[in-house]
Amino acid sequence: MSQEMSHTGPLLKLDNVGISFGGLRAVDQLDFAVEKGHIVGLIGPNGAGKTTVFNMITGVYKPTDGAILWKDRDIGALPPYKVAQCGILRTFQTIRLFSGMTVLENVLAGQHMQTRQAWWASLLSTPGQRREERDLRERCMAILDRLNLADVAHEPATSLPYGVQRRVELARTLAASPELLILDEPAAGLNDQESAELNTQIREIRDSGVTILLVEHDMNVVMNVTDRIVVINFGRKIAEGEPLSVRNDPQVIEAYLGSDEDEDVA
Amino acid sequence: MKEQIYRWAGPSLWVLGLGVPFALSANWISILALFAIYAVVALSQDIVLGRAGMFDMGHAVYFGVGAYTTAILNVTYGWPIFWTMIPAIIAAALVGGILAAPLVKLRGDYLLVATIGVSQIFHLAMVNNTAGVTGGPDGIFGVGVPSIFGHQLISQGNEYLVDWGLLGIVLLLMKNLEHSRLGRVFRYLKEDELAATTLGVNARYYKILAFALGAGIAGAAGTLFASQLAVVSPGAFVFTESVTLFAIVLVGGQASIPGVLLGTVLMFVVPQVFRELAQYRYFAFGIGMIVVMVVRPQGIWPRRRRMG
Amino acid sequence: MSTLFQQLVNGLTVGGIYALIALGYTMVYGILKLINFAHGDLCVLGAFIGLTVITSLGGASGSPEIWVVGLAFVAAIIAICCAGVVLEFAAYRPLRNAHRLSAVVSALGASMMIENGIMLIWSPQTLVFPQGVLPQISWHVGGVVITFTQLMIIVISLILMASLYLYVNHTRFGTAIRASAIDQDAARLMGINVNRVIVSVFILGPALGAIGGLFIGLYYRQAVFDMGWTYGLNAFIAAIIGGIGNIPGAMLGGLLLGLFNALAGGYISSTWQQAITFGLLIAILLVRPTGILGERVAEKV
Incomplete structure (x- = not known):
């Protein structure tokens, strides 16, 4: 039986991942998993380290600690093109056409x-x-x-x-033809109509068999399309779960959603 | 209609060029023969610089490796010229690839400076008669002419046709490159290396390939150059030649075939025509390079934006 | 042992000259991110202008008066500063927003133009500096010979470098230069006239370069139109060794390269000396492209 067949766990698993730039600890002891067929949202305030996490998964940065497991195989040290060959493809926060x-x-x-x-x-x-x-x-x-x-x-x-x-x-x-599609703020700069279309497109892509991991600030997108949310702040995970439970997590509200609710009131 | 003209103008001009030995004087035949050879080198420089976007300022080195390979094999070992072209291409491509292997990790200006260094070392190695086979500062004399089926192509016209034929082949390769994965990958790397690698492009492999390919083609031109001039000496591959090739691509237009050919005409043919003004050549080039860049920073004949 | 010290003295002399020229490369690169390929040729132009002043005012034979030598330096400095400013204005300023390679080609063109301009005005032959321009004094210290010319070059180079260092680090305008090198847009927002800074760099660099060029002429007692490439490239390598864009780095790089060249030429091989220098350059680029003192990367990923 090939390894591909025997694989049963999550598609992607971050195991105690950390990275330092000089003295700065950008991401620390991060654990989370992405199940096949899910849409997972990675959220957190600006500067929380979300894009750094994406850069580590896609091989742009090498994590200093921990393992990034793709179907149980550590891909943390692979160069970006080999990560892409595994079936992990990404977009960029600032469009790079x-x-x-x-x-x-x-x-x-x-x-x-x-x-x-x-x-x-x-x-x-x-x-x-x-x-x-x-x-x-x-x-x-x-x-x-x-x-x-x-x-x-x-x-x-x-x-x-x-x-x-x-x-x-x-x-x-x-x-x-990604197996895992990583989207870095796909709704940034879109108007309301475009962002609604994006919701539909993301679901369609998932329904065609692609697993998705996304970073997004637009709560409309995050709450509507994701199956699971991971919240990080200062490079550490502070919450994880289904959208509704994360939304009501007091720690998350304090770190992140709090400012949004203020806006809602105003 | 315009599209049609554009498509057929190039091939028609090349076919017209086949008639040169029958229509023009000996002087013009030799000028156009050299044009064909230098155009091939300039197009090969364009693969590395204009298409793959790597600042290579030592391209005359690969041209020189090809020319020296031919000269050594022909003069010392008596190989026929045509047979020396294969080892000349291989030697140049190997030198290009092996040098590129460590150098391609350098970006922009750093690569430019490193290739200047390579160019200087090569020149010195030839002058110092490394391994006793390069003939020192005087070079190697008495390189023969090509022969086909035992017939030596003694006449200048026949040699010209060989040069023109190589130019035709290389132009065809460049044309194919435009509509192929390889050509596109070079452009992806030039425009945004990171985006390309996250789409699965092995940047290092393709950058080394670009160098080896450009070097190999320059090496083929080196064979014909050695045969055309009958002598190979370090002076033909000095740093100034590399600078001139570099300038041809930028003055003409990066990744633009007509641009590179026009650049070759300006930098190699025009000086041949005004030989009595030779001492003003580089002075005029210098002013010309500044003026062209200031007036047309994209080159005189920039790459056409394809809508197809 | 005395050979070693002799090589060190010779190396320090040449190193001082390299450092003076390297400063011009590094200051321009620091602000414009442009390799000013014409800089070496500007320095050589300085040597030719100085030589012309010395031979026409000092007479071909005998020692010229000290004021003639001084005038030669002043004339060379003024002329090269003007040339530097004209170069910036005509060849580089119009290309500031163009693709970086366009400016590189413009710089190469300027280099060809100046080099061949010198050949057309003066001569394609090597010109000889008359003997006795400077006092023919030399000192013998334990088998090591130090000439007056060497001492003068070393002392003046060090004084000039120290002055530049103080100027850049301890004056208002020096701060503006450093700020513009770090971030032109931010400097502009802080009210710094970046254009003035760039012009000043094209005055300071050529001024030091003209002195360096004239030193080359006085030290080797000859000048030839195309020597700009050799000295320019060496000075440029010095700038890279120290970390391109870094002013103290260029000073240190110049001195180190002068010593390295003298020792490599003296102990390894004089015919391969330049190749060894370029090998060193490539090795440094591969191992530590930011140079000894450099920290800023030339190009963002």
């Missing part, structure tokens, strides 16, 4: 790992290579269609409005 390239070319980047052509086939433009390029374009157009981006496929990506750029980045990440 390839400027000067079209939307389609950006989404094609997501298909990098699904592309088979060797470098010399690229140079010689062999018949197999040309067939593959045609297939790639078709697959990417289908993804663009799904996210209502087909009309702008040939536009330069970075000249589009902010909300559209966010969707292009999502399309690019989906093109890589």
Whole structure:
């Protein structure tokens, strides 16, 4: 029986993970797990270390302590491209599209790992290579269609409005066929309508079999789509559970939601 | 319509170039033969600099490795010129890849400075007659001409056609690169390396590949250069040559085939035509480089934004 | 043993010159993040202007009066400062918001232009500085020879470096220079006239460079139009050794590189000395790209 088959635990598990930058302890003794098929939200006040956690999971930073287990295998020391090859794909808080390239070319980047052509086939433009390029374009157009981006496929990506750029980045990440999709503030900069559409899209993506871990400030998104929430503050976990129970946790209210409720009153 | 013109203009010009030996004077044939060789080197520099976005200011080194490989194998060991091209390509690609392996982790200006260092060390190694095979400051004389099926291509016109043929092949490769995974990966790395790696791109592998590929193509040009000039000496691969190649790509336009060819014309052909003004060459280049950058920072003929 | 000390004296002399030139590279890089490839050639231009003043006023033979030598320095400094400001204004300022490579090519162009301009105005041949421009005194200390020229170069270089250090670290304008190097936008918001800072850097750097260039001429007693690359690259390496963008680093890097070159040339191989220097450069870039004293990274990820 292969290891893949025998795996029964959570898809992703952070085990006592910590990282220091110089003397600064950015994340400390962090434990949480992401079950297959769930949408997990990672929340916390600004500077709590959320993006740092994402950077550690995706191999951008190496954790100084603890283990990051992907299907029981420690991926903490892997470089980002190998983490991606495991099926863990991410978006960025500040959109990172390839400027000067079209939307389609950006989404094609997501298909990098699904592309088979060797470098010399690229140079010689062999018949197999040309067939593959045609297939790639078709697959990417289908993804663009799904996210209502087909009309702008040939536009330069970075000249589009902010909300559209966010969707292009999502399309690019989906093109890589993630098993775990990591979204870093996917609703940042979106208007109400766009953020509502995002809710639907996130659920659709989950229903297509993708597990999702997201950082988000927009409570509308967090409370509506997540199955489970992990709250961190000053790099440590302060609460974990279902959205409703976390929402009523006094420690969380004090650290994080408190300010939101003030706003609600005002 | 415009699209059609754009698509056919390049190939038509190349076919027109095949007629040069029958239409132009010996002087022009030799100028255009050198143009073809330098255009190949400039296009190979563009792979590393313009497409993959790595600041390589030592590209003349790989050109030199190819030329020296051919000269040594031909003069010392009597290999036919065409056969030396394969080891020349391999040697240049190996040097490029092996040097790149540690260097590609350097970013931006640091890589630029390191490749300047490589270029200086190479030049000194050739001048100092390393291993006793490079001929020291004078170089290696008496490199032969290519032959096909036992017929030596003695005439200048035939040699020109070989050079022009290599240019054609390399142009075709560059064209293919535009519509391929490899070409796209280079651009992803140039635009945003982190985003590319989180999508599964092994940045280090592709950066080394870009260097090896660019170096290999430059090495092929080196073979024809050695044969064309019949002599290979360190002076042809000095740092100034690397600077000139670097400038060709930026003055012409990064990742733009017509741009790079135009740059080659300006930096290599124009000085050949005005040979009596040779001493003003670099003075004029210097002013020209400043003016072009100030007026057109993207180069004279920048890359067209493809809408297809 | 005396050879070692002789190499140290020679190395310190050359190191002082490298340091003076390296300061120009490092100050410009610190603020504009641009390798000013033309800086080495500006220094050489200084040597040629100084030589012209000395030969035309001092006569080709005999020792010129001390004021002629002084005038040579003043003329070289003024001319090179002007050239530096013109360069910044014409070749770099228009490209401040362009892609960084455009400015690099502009700098390379400026370097070619100045280098070949010198060749066209003066000569493609090596020009010789007349004997006896400086007093031909030398001291023998236990087998080690120190000439007046060497002593002068070492002392003046150290004084100039100390003055620059004090100026940058203990004056209002020096603070503005350091602030602009850390964050131009923030400096602008704090009311610092960043343009003035940049111009000042293109005055200070070339001024020190002109002195360095003239020192090269006086020390080796010759000048050739294309020596800017050799000395420029060495000074630039010195700046990197100390940590590019770091002013005390350039001083330390210059002195260390001068000593390293003298020892490598004296004890390992004189024909490979430059290659060894470049090997050192590459090794430093790979192991510690921020140099000995540097902390700031040249390019953000």
